[in-house]
Amino acid sequence: MNRIFIYDTTLRDGSQGEGISFSLQDKLAITLKLDDLGVDYIEGGYPLANPKDEAYFKEAKSLKLRHAKIAAFGSTRRADKRVEDDKNIHALLMADTPVVAIVGKSWDFQVRNVLKVSLEENLRMVSDTIAYLKSKGKEVFFDAEHFFDGYKKNREYALKVLQEAQVSGADAMVLCDTNGGSLPAEIAEIVGVVREKTKGM
Secondary structure, three states, X not given: OOOOOOEEOOOOHHHHOOOOOOOHHHHHHHHHHXXXXXXXXXXXXXXXXXXXXXXXXXXXXXXXXXXXXXXXXEEOOOOOOOHHHOHHHHHHHHOOOOEEEEEEEOOHHHHHHHHOOXXXXXXXXXXXXXXXXXXXXXXXXXXXXXXXHHHHHOHHHHHHHHHHHHHOOOOEEEEOOOOOOOOHHHHHHHHHHHHHHOOOO
């Protein structure tokens, strides 16, 4: 049987709720508790988001974790910018974590209307970023933002984004139901298709 890995986003997504603001000490304490629970990956935050997240990555290096790996979160390189020159990518490397989670667009509507780039440029942004981070020795998770909405509107393109991430070296892909509008039966069906189209992941 394939092993299930747990990737926890409490320290980033969990801090976005109303009235929640983790202190640095809170984040470090939660990290230790999650490690005790056997969580495999702990997403520490976004290095460029605020000084607290930057401080977290510095302090987390001294934690004696028995099980978990710390991940830094960020986005693909900016449009029409070399990945080596992108400050977001530089911040991810400076966080000095073994794992990096990269969020990228997988819905053609979002690519055209939010990123305002061509579908081809978005694919290059995904592939350039993942390949570069892999060349730096990172374990890379690809967060396919709006994947289920994108799949329902343009299946071919949503799958092409995943396949681009896979051939570029992504170690794992996260299929995001960003708007929360997909039903369990839809998710089961779509995940089944994705498994067929990305064999080996």
